[in-house]
Amino acid sequence: MKRIGSFLGALAVSLTATSAFAIDIDSRYQPYQPTTGVSGSLKSIGSDSLNNLMTLWAEGFKAIYPSVKIEIEGKGSSTAPPALIAGTAQIGPMSRPMKAAEIDAFEQKYGYKPTQVRLAVDTLAVFVNKDNPLSCISLTQLDGVFSKSRLSGSPNIVTWGQLGLTGEWASKPISLFGRNSASGTYGYFKEVAMVNGDYKDTVKEQPGSSAVVQGIAADKFAMGYSGIGYKTADVKAVPVAGRDGKCQEANQRNAYTGAYPITRFLYAYVNKNPSTALDPLRGEFLRFVLMQDGQKDTVKDGYYPMPYVFAQEELAKLGLN
Incomplete structure (x- = not known):
């Protein structure tokens, strides 16, 4: 694709005059x-x-x-x-x-x-709870978090400490939320972030995007994905680094230029x-x-x-x- x-x-x-935040x-x-x-x-x-x-x-x-x-x-x-x-x-x-x-x-x-x-x-956003201090995540790390295949070569990532968080976060397991297989979002995330690998059995598959966001909002240690249009004040979209290693926010400019790596x-x-x-x-x-x-x-x-x-x-x- x-x-x-x-x-x-x-x-x-x-887009030189376009704000990074306004649409x-x-x-x-x-x-x-x-x-x-x-x-x-x-x-x-x-x-x-x-x-x-x-x-x-x-x-x-x-x-x-x-x-x-x-x-x-x-x-x-x-x-x-x-x-x-x-x-x-x-x-x-x-x-x-x-x-x-x-x-x-x-x-x-x-x-x-x-x-x-x-x-x-x-922009297909990677959401975490609004209180989560994570500032960036790479496609390779997403593969390690969500996929049991890990075809990118990523290690198996199961705790927030493996993503660099410290203190109370370090030993906490990452609670995973995602869409079900009927969803195009499920397939696109699988393709781009997971190199078409298989999802971990621990991913809590939801029938809708709003349910994914609600689950993350209610679970301090959760991570999931959905379209940016479902963002609420209780979650935050984490910048994502593509294969070039540069962290990019999920915004209009980065969507239009293709800098944000999970854009569709x-x-x-x-x-x-x-x-x-x-x-x-x-x-x-x-x-x-x-x-x-x-x-x-x-x-x-x-x-x-x-x-x-x-x-x-x-x-x-x-x-x-």
Whole structure:
């Protein structure tokens, strides 16, 4: 899987005025303009990481089109492809790209591939309790903490002292929280931080990102991972060092330049026949998401807006600009 830096590195020069902490929206984004003929029902099935964001987008869209009904179910990215194939969902949000087998199954039924739409940018954060003094962790150390395979060559890391903490922390075991295997977040963390190794049996797998964060907030000695949009005041995101050894904070600048090593796009997939236009309901919903209104909701939920040029590429792909 290509990481986001290979797509976004060229944008670094455009971020010289961007704060490392504020989340900015490109001034070229224009407000969404309502149109006529938009009605009906949409069902979204897929990523839990996108659950809150899909809800915000749906609420904003329904404020413009009150007769539209939108139902959202977020139980994990792996639930999106079968729902799109079966026709039980019209939008499949995913926190990872579809796998080759999922694309093949879709194409076998419809004769063309599903259409991937990039909607937002996320730094997959490594969270600890707000009282934890840990100031940085490397990908290799994360492999040692979370993986029983340790394919990076890391030693087995089980206590906070092995990460350099002293005093009361030194001998305390690291309590691990993570997502379940239906989650795209589970798979992406496994790929990038664990070199596709296997998770330790001690990882407490949670059905949703908010449950991961709640577990860490309630356990002083816990560590876990989820999308940055689920950060609360009770946890902190630890800077992560990539293979170059440089600690990088999970922020917009580092996401866009690819400096933060666990950065990704958040997607939606739709069933779009290449020879026909999208119906008005799906088309206008995706247009709303990829314009100023939807990207403001992205920021409100704690994720990073799509770089403007990429949003225009997605709209063009859908025949919407």
